[in-house]
Amino acid sequence: MTQLPLLALTMGDPCGIGPEIAAKAFHSPKAHENMRPLLVGDEATMARAVETTGVPLTIRTVSSVSEARFTPGTMDLLPVSSLAPDEVVPGAPTARTGQAMIDAITRSVDLALSGECDAMVTGPIHKVAMKLAGSEFHGHTELIASRTRATEFAMMMAGDRLKVVLVTIHIPLQEVVRQLTPAKITDLISLTARSLTERFGVESPRIGVAGLNPHAGEEGLFGDEESRLIAPAVETARALHPECAISDPLPPDTVFFKAAEGHYDAVVCMYHDQGLIPFKMVHFHDGVNTTLGLPIIRTSVDHGTAYDIAWKNIASEGSLLSAMHMAAMQARNRIRR
Missing domain, CATH: 3.40.718.10 (Isopropylmalate Dehydrogenase)
Known part of the structure; x- marks a missing residue:
């Protein structure tokens, strides 16, 4: 493998803690250790998350994966939605925020299927938000399995x-x-x-x-x-x-x-x-959810949207960073074979 694994990260539910923990994770020195992370999500929402968390992070908007530079201290962001700031209310998902959440997932799946990224890492989502957006699926796994046409899959919680x-x-x-x-x-x-x-x-x-x-x-x-x-x-x-x-x-x-x-x-x-x-x-703060049986590599945080603490700069990015490193590890192991 000549380059570090490229990971597509979804921001998760905009009304939950996903944007905040993504901002904190990208600010961490660990975000660029042996991997190249790309955030797939909403530019205005992520700008607000950077402001809320107070991390010194620059957002660089790109229109394609090839434009990303993966520089520490910078978040390369591929936008898939255009939410107005007043549309994102903590703990109150709508059809629009739910659709933005889903669009980030499907775009990341497509990037992985096409080989433009080596793995995808998903932020926390909420079943209610999916329902408001009109999705027939109840969660990440079913949506991703359907889009990848996987028939045999299972959840592994890993640490x-x-x-x-x-x-x-x-x-x-x-x-x-x-x-x-x-x-x-x-x-x-x-x-x-x-x-x-x-x-x-x-x-x-x-x-x-x-x-x-x-x-x-x-x-x-x-x-x-x-x-x-x-x-x-x-x-x-x-x-x-x-x-x-x-x-x-x-x-x-x-x-x-x-x-x-x-x-x-x-x-x-x-x-x-x-x-x-x-x-x-054993792994409350650093556990990872990874889906076995998919044709792509997918890891996720092992927690939910935490609506009760959303946009309060309380949530920890630990599980997300662990999910990123596990995705990169799996990508390296698969490429070696």
């Missing part, structure tokens, strides 16, 4: 010490067992194995698999989902990936500690909070 992947996500707990199948679990273990190698450079991944029930069912005393659903999936995944070390279903109260101590490269979890609670205990 230096812990990485978790979820079989089921935003559904009630009573629905989890109904949606778990051996095929679905096998597919996610397989996707995790491939992604650890292709994106994270792990040649022989070690994957911990969390059981569903306390003590992983205690040999059927507390449930049979481990033997009926999860163990068969593990056996199939082992046959598909002999290069991987894939655990039997493990007690959820210990597998995350073992992973954080370095025994596993990732943990496959059966439901949302099973993985997100331990992950945020």
